[in-house]
Amino acid sequence: MENPYAPPKKIDDAVLPEHVANDLVGLRREGNFVVCADNAEWPDRCAVCNQAVSGRKMTRKLFWHPGWIYLLFLVSWILYLIVALIVRKKGTIHISVCERHRKRRVMGILIASIGSLMCLLLAIIGALMTDSGSPVSGAIVLIGILGIVTCLITGALMIRVVTPIKIADNTLWIKAGNAFTDSI
Numbered sequence: 001m002e003n004p005y006a007p008p009k010k011i012d013d014a015v016l017p018e019h020v021a022n023d024l025v026g027l028r029r030e031g032n033f034v035v036c037a038d039n040a041e042w043p044d045r046c047a048v049c050n051q052a053v054s055g056r057k058m059t060r061k062l063f064w065h066p067g068w069i070y071l072l073f074l075v076s077w078i079l080y081l082i083v084a085l086i087v088r089k090k091g092t093i094h095i096s097v098c099e100r101h102r103k104r105r106v107m108g109i110l111i112a113s114i115g116s117l118m119c120l121l122l123a124i125i126g127a128l129m130t131d132s133g134s135p136v137s138g139a140i141v142l143i144g145i146l147g148i149v150t151c152l153i154t155g156a157l158m159i160r161v162v163t164p165i166k167i168a169d170n171t172l173w174i175k176a177g178n179a180f181t182d183s184i
Helices: 018-023 067-075 077-087 099-129 137-159 178-182
Strands: 027-030 033-037 040-046 058-064 089-096 163-168 171-175
Touching: 027 040, 033 040, 033 178, 058 163, 067 077, 089 163, 089 171, 099 137
Parallel strands: 040 089
Antiparallel strands: 027 033, 033 171, 058 089, 163 171
């Protein structure tokens, strides 16, 4: 009779197809997250949609700190910044991204940079119009400031490919695309 409390047997690489065994070296799944070692090289599949990718890899330096540190922001943003820089953990991964998600990332960078500069210019023009006594100058300044914030948030959301959930002891827990995570 087999012991039901025995630890699971290691799956021999010979049992897995060769491309899967070579592809997933150092990666494992825990719930909805991908777990890997620091400086891990991910397989040649898009980290978002799991499409096969051949070509260059992106090196991502990831930073993480415990969530309770955000409470310090309520006290002082400078205190939050100092403590976050002291206690943060960092890790590096090498991932692949398909052409569609690479273009989306580039578009996010353009929106964040050029869009923010255009809105800053609009806010400056609105501020200069206050000297001439224009009644719409305050609205133009407000639209410019809101545009800067919108462009930065939109760009940041489009740029992000993977998100660190936790980093500890040279191990990274990462939120990647659902299709990629489901394949592990």
